[in-house]
Amino acid sequence: MKKTATLLATAALIGLAGCAKKPPKQLPPAPPSQTTTTTTTTPPPVTENDGPTPGSRADFVSQAGSDTVHFATDSSDLDAEATSILTKQAAWLAKFPNVRVTIEGHCDERGTREYNLALGDRRANSAKNFLVNAGVNAARISVISYGKERPIATGSDEESWAQNRRAVSVVPQ
Numbered sequence: 001m002k003k004t005a006t007l008l009a010t011a012a013l014i015g016l017a018g019c020a021k022k023p024p025k026q027l028p029p030a031p032p033s034q035t036t037t038t039t040t041t042t043p044p045p046v047t048e049n050d051g052p053t054p055g056s057r058a059d060f061v062s063q064a065g066s067d068t069v070h071f072a073t074d075s076s077d078l079d080a081e082a083t084s085i086l087t088k089q090a091a092w093l094a095k096f097p098n099v100r101v102t103i104e105g106h107c108d109e110r111g112t113r114e115y116n117l118a119l120g121d122r123r124a125n126s127a128k129n130f131l132v133n134a135g136v137n138a139a140r141i142s143v144i145s146y147g148k149e150r151p152i153a154t155g156s157d158e159e160s161w162a163q164n165r166r167a168v169s170v171v172p173q
Contacts, residue, residue: 054096055096055099056171056173057170057173059092060089060092060099060171063088063092064085064089064091064169065084065085067089067168067169068085068166068167068168069085069086069166069167070082070162070165070166073108073161074119076119076122076123076125076126077126078126078127082127086130086131086134089101089131089169090130090131090134093131094135094136097140099140100142100171100172101131101136101141101169101170101171102141102142102169103124103127103128103131103141103142103143103167103168103169103170104120104143104144104145104146104150104167104168104170105119105121105123105124105143105144105145105146105147105167106120106145106147106148106150106151106152106164106165106166106167107119107120107123107147107148107165108148108161108162108164108165109156109161109164110148111148113147113148113149116147117145117146117147118145119145120145120146120147123145123166123167124145125143126167127167127169128141151164152164152166
């Protein structure tokens with residue numbers, strides 16, 4: 001019995017020795033010493049590269065003034081403000097001929113789903129046609145209508161409805 005116990009204890013010790021972790025070949029560096037020093041840094045000089053990255057969505061919005069044009073009730077006609085924004089968008093798209101844009105058409109909550117999808121399509125195509133007439137290649141522009149499915153203002157009043165009647169030019173990140 002004593003032999004069996006000794007044999008089992010020896011086997012257990014051998015088993016544990018086989019599971020032991022081997023020390024790493026190279027130890028990680030010691031943590032830096034905790035000294036407190038105060039340094040004053042001056043901000044880097046402002047360069048021309050500050051601001052949005054050229055060709056980015058942020059650059060598009062800053063150069064065009066807006067990515068959104070608004071419409072009157074039941075209309076897909078562009079007003080003076082919309083044509084001004086779209087003119088700036090066309091100029092930006094001319095500077096970046098490899099950038100594609102998707103124009104989303106949106107409506108307010110009034111009307112049927114089908115009617116609003118058709119109106120949103122007319123609004124998106126109205127903006128697209130303006131950009132194409134301004135010299136942007138039509139192959140670079142796609143349109144989609146969301147109708148009343150993606151409102152940005154959730155109220156049921158004229159102010160909210162006016163915000164939701166829009167076409168949004170979306171440039172990828």
